Amino acid sequence: MKNKVILLILLFSGFVGFGQKQKDFHIAILGDKQIPETVLLLKQLKEEIKSVVGQSANIVFKDSFILLNDLNLDKAKNNYEKMLEAKDVDLILSFGSVNNFVIAKNKTFPKPVILFGVINADFITFPEGQKASNTPNLTYILTSQSYKRDLLQFKKIYPYQKIGIVLDEYLTEIYPVENTLNKIFKEIDAEYVLIPINQVSDLDGKLESLDAVYLSGGIFFTKDEQISLVKKLNEKKRPTFTSIGKHFADCGILLTSQPINNLDQFFRRIALYIEAAVNGDNLSQLPIYMDIEAKLSLNIETAFQINFPLKYSFLLQTNIVGNANQLASQKRYTLPDVMHQVLEQNLSLKAEQKNIELAAQEVKLSKSEYLPNLSASASGTHIDPDLAEASNGSNPEYSTSGNIKLEQIIFSEQASANIKIQKELEKATKETYNSNEKNAILDAGIAYYSALIAKANFLISDENLRVTRKNYEIAQQRYDAGQTGKSDVLRWKSELARATQSIVNGYTSLNQSFNELNQILNNPIGLRIDVFNTEENEVGQTKKDHKKFFNLVDDPFLREKFTLFIEELAIENAHELKALQYNISATKRLETLYQRSKFLPTVGLQGQYNHTFSRDGKGTNYPTGFAGPPDGYYNLGVQVNLPIFQKNQRNINRQKSFIQREQLNFQKDETIVSIKKNVNDIILSILSQYSSIELSQVSTEAAKESLELMQVAYSNGAIGITSLIDSQQAYFQAQQQQANATYNFQLSILQLERIMSYFFILHSEEENQAFISRVKEKILR
Known part of the structure; x- marks a missing residue:
């Protein structure tokens, strides 16, 4: 509200009073600088003054009595003196820091003067306890502002160590800003840097060493300049605080301390003081301070953008402004994004992939039974010389020798069976991986839709908070006008606290859902992500075909055929069934192994080559007439092994x-039954949720219209507070039901795709067209 009050100092166009029977009372207006918004505010002020003073005098505003100083002290002094000299001027209404600084220096006031504007409490020199100007023909209407109060509050919220104080340069020329700040920071454990500005570029190069910024300048910047100023601060990720204007909160300032009084109260105070002057009352005894209750506002959009560490206890005491839907994120996800990343990055799938590699190695290991086993050995021996001599050359005292040995299985029923079994188990492992892969996709989809629901609830809570605040303001206005009791204000204050707690809970749930999604996607848990619904931003033919396919479920004549087809398709594509079937084949081959092994022998080939490298010492020579064995020789053999009885272990x-x-077959049958049940359950769920979407949309629209009507009726005193609260609760409950129905419907479709083992998003348009054609051909014939 304070920004609108400040804008009153920016006067340029005037008013022409209409002739009345009452005496004319001319008011001169002195302002600092022009801003376009002033015209509308001045019109509102004029209406309020005439409404209050109209019975006592004809208020006249002349164009020539509206003067601006353009922030120049000499011009402000000349404007004031000119209005003192003007015979038609009956009262001077002064706005702005420059005008008030110049006029307040005077000792006497020949004409009634009302000084109205924001004066920093740290610069006020009135004696303690003084409540009036005590100067004839002079009064103030002051809404005090305090650097000290603001900086201490900011420090409590965010423990800055070095803060930049940004203010308009002209203020440093007329007020002892630096001396005042030096005194303040003796009580604050931090450093400050004073940054006077005349334009946005004055900030360049002055923000790097700071960890926070207190903004008290830029009031007279254009809207684009103010936006550029705040953007520059936010790009540096610096938390910001201001109390000079609500419009800075709209531009993106993080924290704004603003009075919660209605603008009408400020206008009414001015009008009453003018009425007092018209009636000849002594202005010197009128109250100079206007008690206001300040309320801190947090721009939630900026908080997300700069990664501001939010304190939940702090949120409970704060107005939340800004677009909560604009979550600042390092990465945004659609459902296709989630699906593709989970296939590439999910740790569980990477671990499962190793099972396939292990199974492939098991197949290789089983085949290796039919590969030759070749080994080589060498030895050196020394025996007792007496024994060597008595051996007649067969065992010399010293000798070295070596041999090469070859073993080769020619046929083995057990080895052949193991190869077949391991191949079947490898196929089963692949199907298990395929099943886990699709489960991971579904889990990622569930996490994605859970995040969407959490985000929707957070945004609904945000809207609920804003509506509650609006209703609280309505109750406050009615109470100020004497149209209702204090109980309504207190009740809405309680509702406001409850709505704030709800948005805190919603923010917590949203972050938890993002953490879960980050875990599934193998992102750093602290990565700031956002999700948005591709169903609401459809592009391409694939999604449209997707909808056409599932619209078949809504046709009662085709539903039974559709359900039977989906059952058949799900059974045909089920990786779980395929894995079970491969395991059944493996056990069947194992059973055959134990049946055949009693009739089929194991046949192997063996060969060996031995060579003596050296013979020395006693016993080296053979007796006369004996040639002795050759240094090198070989042998070959075939071995046939037929086990006759193995402790009955084969039969066991x-x-x-x-x-x-048999056990696997039972599991297979149970899986088929489970698939059929899941298909029917999901189809019924889709039907129910589809109707819920339609009904909740109608309910939400009706509840919203009802709330708007109730707000008007409550504002006019036609209904009580209970009816309005009930209407508001009904509206936001309807919104939550609509969001839940919408996302649960989409999630059910995703679950049906999982049962079919066919995710539309992961296939090309041609594949999806062929799939849909297959469905239509099956159920429409």
């Missing part, structure tokens, strides 16, 4: 494999 193992096969 065969029975075990038979039982395992």
Whole structure:
């Protein structure tokens, strides 16, 4: 509200009074500088003054009595003196820091003067306890502003160590700003840097060493300049605080301390003081201070943008402004983004992928049974000389030798069966991975839609807070006008606290849902992400075909065929069933192994080559007439092994494999039943949620219209507070139901895609067209 009050100092166009029977009372207006918004505010002020003073005098505003000083002290002094000399001027209404500084220096006031504007409490020199000007023909209307109060409050919210104080340069020329700040920072454990500005570029190069900024300048900048000023601060990720204007909060200042009084109260005070002057009352005894209750506002959009560390206890005491839907994020996700990243980055899938690699190695290991086993060895020996001599050359005292040995399985039922079994198990592992992959996609989709629901609830809570604040202001206005009791104001104050707690809870849930999504996507948990719904921003034919496909479920004549087809398709594509079938094949081959192994032998080939490298010492020579064995020789052999009786273990193992096969078949049948049940449940859920979307949309629209009507009726005193609260609660409950129905419907469709093992988003348009054609051909024939 204070910004609108400040804008009153920016006067340029005037008013022409209409002739009345009452005496004319001319008012001169002195302002600092022009801003376009002043015209509308001055019109409102004029109406208020005439409404209050109209019975006592005809108020006249002449163009020639409206003067601006353009922030120049000499011009401000000349403007004031000119209005003193003007015979038609009956009262001077002065706005702005420059005018008030110049006029307040005077000792006497020949004409009634009302000084109205924001004066920093740290510069006020009135004696303690003084409540009136005590100067004839002079009064003030002051809404005090305090650097000290603001900086201490900011320090409590954000523990800055070095803060920049940004203010208009002209203020440093007329007020002892630096001396005042030096005194203030003796009580604050921090440093400050004074940054006077005349234009936005004056900030360049002065923000790097700061960790926070207190803004008390830029009031007379254009709207674009103010936006540029705040943007420059936010780009540096510096927390900001101001109390000079609500419009800076709209531009993106993080924290704004503003009075919560209605603008009408300020206008009414001015009008009453003018009425007092018209009636000849002594202005010197009128109250100079206007008690105001300040309320801190937090721009939630800026808080997200600069990663401001929000304190939940602080949120409970703060007005939340800004667009809560504009979450600052390092990465934004749609459902396709989530699906593709989970396939590439999910840690669980990476671990499962290793199972496939291990299974492939098991197949290689089983095949290696039919590869030759070749080994080589060498030895050196020394035996007792007496024994060597008695051996007649067969065991010399010293000798070195070596051999090469070859073993090769020619046929083995067990090795052949193991190869087949490991191949089946490898296929089962691949299908298990495919199943886990699609489960991971579904889990990511659930986390994605959970985040969307949390975001929707957060935004609904944000809107609820704003509506509650509006209703609180209505109740405050009615109370100030004497149209209702204090109980309504207190009740709305309680509702405001409850709505603020709700947005705190919503913010917590939103961050928790983002943490879960980050975990699934293998992102750093602290990564700031955002999600948005592709269903609300459809592009391409794929999504449209997707909707056409699932619209078949809404046709009662096609629903049964559609359900049967989906059951067949889900069973056909089920990776769980395929994995079970491969395991069944493996156990069946194991059963055959134990049946055949009693008839089929294991056949192997063996060969060995031995060579003596050296013979020395006693016992080296053979007796006369004996040639001795050659230094090198080989042998070959074929081995056939047929186990006749192995402790009955073959029959026992065969029975075990038979039982395992039966068990797997039972699991397969149970899986088929479960798939059919899930298909029917999901289709019923889709039907229910689809109707809920339609009904909740109608309910939300009706509840919103009802709330708007109730607000008008409450403002006019036609209904009580309970009816308005009930209407507001009904509206936001309807919004939550609509959001939940919408996202749960989309989630159910995703779950049905999982059951079918066919995700539309992960396939090309041609594949989806072929799939849809297959469906239509099946159920429409």
